[in-house]
Amino acid sequence: xxxxxxxxxxxxxxxxxxxxxxxxxxxxxxxxxxxxxxxxxxxxxxxxxxxxxxxxxxxxxxxxxxxxxxxxxxxxxxxxxxxxxxxxxxxxxxxxxxxxxxxxxxxxxxxxxxxxxxxxxxxxxxxxxxxxxxxxxx
Amino acid sequence: xxxxxxxxxxxxxxxxxxxxxxxxxxxxxxxxxxxxxxxxxxxxxxxxxxxxxxxxxxxxxxxxxxxxxxxxxxxxxxxxxxxxxxxxxxxxxxxxxxxxxxxxxxxxxxxxxxxxxxxxxxxxxxxxxxxxxxxxxxxxxxxxxxxxxxxxxxxxxxxxxxxxxxxxxxxxxxxxxxxxxxxxxxxxxxxxxxxxxxxxxxxxxxxxxxxxxxxxxxxxxxxxxxxxxxxxxxxxxxxxxxxxxxxxxxxxxxxxxxxxxxxxxxxxxxxxxxxxxxxxxxxxxxxxxxxxxxxxxxxxxxxxxxxxxxxxxxxxxxxxxxxxxxxxxxxxxxxxxxxxxxxxxxxxxxxxxxxxxxxxxxxxxxxxxxxxxxxxxxxxxxxxxxxxxxxxxxxxxxxxxxxxxxxxxxxxxxxxxxxxxxxxxxxxxxxxxxxxxxxxxxxxxxxxxxxxxxxxxxxxxxxxxxxxxxxxxxxxxxxxxxxxxxxxxxxxxxxxxxxxxxxxxxxxxxxxxxxxxxxxxxxxxxxxxxxxxxxxxxxxxxxxxxxxxxxxxxxxxxxxxxxxxxxxxxxxxxxxxxxxxxxxxxxxxxxxxxxxxxxxxxxxxxxxxxxxxxxxxxxxxxxxxxxxxxxxxxxxxxxxxxxxxxxxxxxxxxxxxxxxxxxxxxxxxxxxxxxxxxxxxxxxxxxxxx
Numbered sequence: 001x002x003x004x005x006x007x008x009x010x011x012x013x014x015x016x017x018x019x020x021x022x023x024x025x026x027x028x029x030x031x032x033x034x035x036x037x038x039x040x041x042x043x044x045x046x047x048x049x050x051x052x053x054x055x056x057x058x059x060x061x062x063x064x065x066x067x068x069x070x071x072x073x074x075x076x077x078x079x080x081x082x083x084x085x086x087x088x089x090x091x092x093x094x095x096x097x098x099x100x101x102x103x104x105x106x107x108x109x110x111x112x113x114x115x116x117x118x119x120x121x122x123x124x125x126x127x128x129x130x131x132x133x134x135x136x137x138x
Numbered sequence: 139x140x141x142x143x144x145x146x147x148x149x150x151x152x153x154x155x156x157x158x159x160x161x162x163x164x165x166x167x168x169x170x171x172x173x174x175x176x177x178x179x180x181x182x183x184x185x186x187x188x189x190x191x192x193x194x195x196x197x198x199x200x201x202x203x204x205x206x207x208x209x210x211x212x213x214x215x216x217x218x219x220x221x222x223x224x225x226x227x228x229x230x231x232x233x234x235x236x237x238x239x240x241x242x243x244x245x246x247x248x249x250x251x252x253x254x255x256x257x258x259x260x261x262x263x264x265x266x267x268x269x270x271x272x273x274x275x276x277x278x279x280x281x282x283x284x285x286x287x288x289x290x291x292x293x294x295x296x297x298x299x300x301x302x303x304x305x306x307x308x309x310x311x312x313x314x315x316x317x318x319x320x321x322x323x324x325x326x327x328x329x330x331x332x333x334x335x336x337x338x339x340x341x342x343x344x345x346x347x348x349x350x351x352x353x354x355x356x357x358x359x360x361x362x363x364x365x366x367x368x369x370x371x372x373x374x375x376x377x378x379x380x381x382x383x384x385x386x387x388x389x390x391x392x393x394x395x396x397x398x399x400x401x402x403x404x405x406x407x408x409x410x411x412x413x414x415x416x417x418x419x420x421x422x423x424x425x426x427x428x429x430x431x432x433x434x435x436x437x438x439x440x441x442x443x444x445x446x447x448x449x450x451x452x453x454x455x456x457x458x459x460x461x462x463x464x465x466x467x468x469x470x471x472x473x474x475x476x477x478x479x480x481x482x483x484x485x486x487x488x489x490x491x492x493x494x495x496x497x498x499x500x501x502x503x504x505x506x507x508x509x510x511x512x513x514x515x516x517x518x519x520x521x522x523x524x525x526x527x528x529x530x531x532x533x534x535x536x537x538x539x540x541x542x543x544x545x546x547x548x549x550x551x552x553x554x555x556x557x558x559x560x561x562x563x564x565x566x567x568x569x570x571x572x573x574x575x576x577x578x579x580x581x582x583x584x585x586x587x588x589x590x591x592x593x594x595x596x597x598x599x600x601x602x603x604x605x606x607x608x609x610x611x612x613x614x615x616x617x618x619x620x621x622x623x624x625x626x627x628x629x630x631x632x633x634x635x636x637x638x639x640x641x642x643x644x645x646x647x648x649x650x651x652x653x654x655x656x657x658x659x660x661x662x663x664x665x666x667x668x669x670x671x672x673x674x675x676x677x678x679x680x681x682x683x684x685x686x687x688x689x690x691x692x693x694x695x696x697x698x699x700x701x702x703x704x705x706x707x708x709x710x711x712x713x714x715x716x717x718x719x720x721x722x723x724x725x726x727x728x729x730x731x732x733x734x735x736x737x738x739x740x741x742x743x744x745x746x747x748x749x750x751x752x753x754x755x756x757x758x759x760x761x762x763x764x765x766x767x768x769x770x771x772x773x774x775x776x777x778x779x780x781x782x783x784x785x786x787x788x789x790x791x792x793x794x795x796x797x798x799x800x801x802x803x804x805x806x807x808x809x810x811x812x813x814x815x816x817x818x819x820x821x822x823x824x825x826x827x828x
Contacts, residue, residue, distance in 0.1 A: 035349030052353040060650030061375040064353025
């Protein structure tokens, strides 16, 4: 269940993925009865159903393909992408008073959590600065 | 309750000064400095974001120092945006549209693909309960916003989003109560996606033969130009990959057109005005369901590009569930030539405009490649066009200050290598300096009048406020550096005269991230069966059926596209009815009901057109049929022929052909619908010769 390679996928899709030798973050060509989808296999949110494989197409769109429509999956590559906020070094100006920052969420200062499909807020000062560099001007 | 004019500033407790707000918005928003309300209670003026006293005091949330941190270089173009040919046809002569054959366009490496946007005929908008198709110019209130880019799911900023951020626009939305709610203003999460819209999108996808996805994933596509208040468009992939028959192609009736994808998305705002740093939008159209159909670059001539657009429009209309009329269908046209890159011409409202636009764009790319060639031959380098790490543009030796005022200045930007190149023609009547001026207009918000070029010396001077001049100088240099690559990836505004202007940098896949507010939507088998069971005829199938009825090919093609095609099918007619409808109906504003024309079908073929016209002008079908069903036709014919022949002197001509035309006109005035015109002509010919 907690196997990172099949993150978020349960039966029956898990068996399909094992059968065709693919895991999350595989570039793959998924063939269905009516055609094919080419993209990156993304982790699935735990709160979504167990029937659909999520692919990110090269156009940036995500799509779900139902397990029983899949006739084959061909692995063409692997590229693990982690959605991380690039942490920056928070500039410190000793002449200015110390401040305390309260993170109250919001999309800008957040990153996506594939496990739940939700966004989680930036926590470290570096992450917060990386996503909202205007803070350095305050 | 909030007092618009604060109590300490002698604001009253009366209805005219008190406005309802939720607790958070009131205490944390207005009194916390995050939200401002001004004006009257009847027409309040809301302002989101931290309070700023003036744009130039550096306290703005979007100060120039912050902007400079985002000054990343645009990512390299996607391989999908590169023209596959690597031999630039630099010696190709300049020719107007209509002077080139399909082989010439092949020599240019011309490739074109379409993105056709079509509004759907639904009751409601895509993600809220507001009515769709409620056009209005009424304004009940205004909202002001700023935009800021966010990281994609892969941790990247999109080049296009960064560019829009650099423009530092004040974006004002004009709202009308009946057509928007808090969803469009991003104050309420989306409702579930409109089921009616999903079904129509599935139906059109099925008509196109696309491979349907089994679960819709709503994505957010960043749009920081302000046309969508949330800063992103919600959009979902519905189907991918199909091959359509393309009988309308000028390259042969056996051609095909590949469709890459169909997406279901929200429509954007209508732009009202864009002056300086302030842009205004109407929001009535915002959020209406729209399908976008994208083709592969299979259109190989300008005329084919227009024909491809017509084909996709016909498929969408075959569903009977799409909106018609002004603005309901628009296309983005993608063009490249050999060594060029995909350039997107945005929002072309009519297929008629496509050929001139794409022809001119093909030549613009060719001319940009000629400029690239000239720069290379001179040994010029883009490295000489860099500001280095200058904090302000004018600290670089490339930028000379001409004049300084209070917060304003005029500078001259040197472009080494561009001597005598700024005047190089790029479009009919336009030159390379126009490329630079457009970039500055859009990104630094400076009108072309603020710029001047010295073509001989290869310099551009610009005047305006310090911030804008700094941005402008950087953009002038950036555009000059791009000249070394040839064709920059960009989207361009299409003008009715066939020219185009810069709109924005071409966005990439980086601007897409999943919408965390909407769950994935599984497509049920029941929906698909329902759609498959009543799938209408596809346009090419209809065309084939008409041809099999004996209708000549060109008329069959026109009929298949005509608004009265449904009427023709309902009347179950043949070639004569097709001809009669085509002659009678274009003069009418509306297509009549089949029941009205049904009684006329027993009339002879030559009586159909006059009978239809009489009915359309208010004649009762039964009396029209009675008037045209006469048994003394031959007698009337002889009588009329005799009187026309007797009056032949009135024709004032001895030319036999002209005389016959005159006589036919005279005779048919009395015989239309009663006698076959061919018989009338034969009798007149015989009598006039005698």
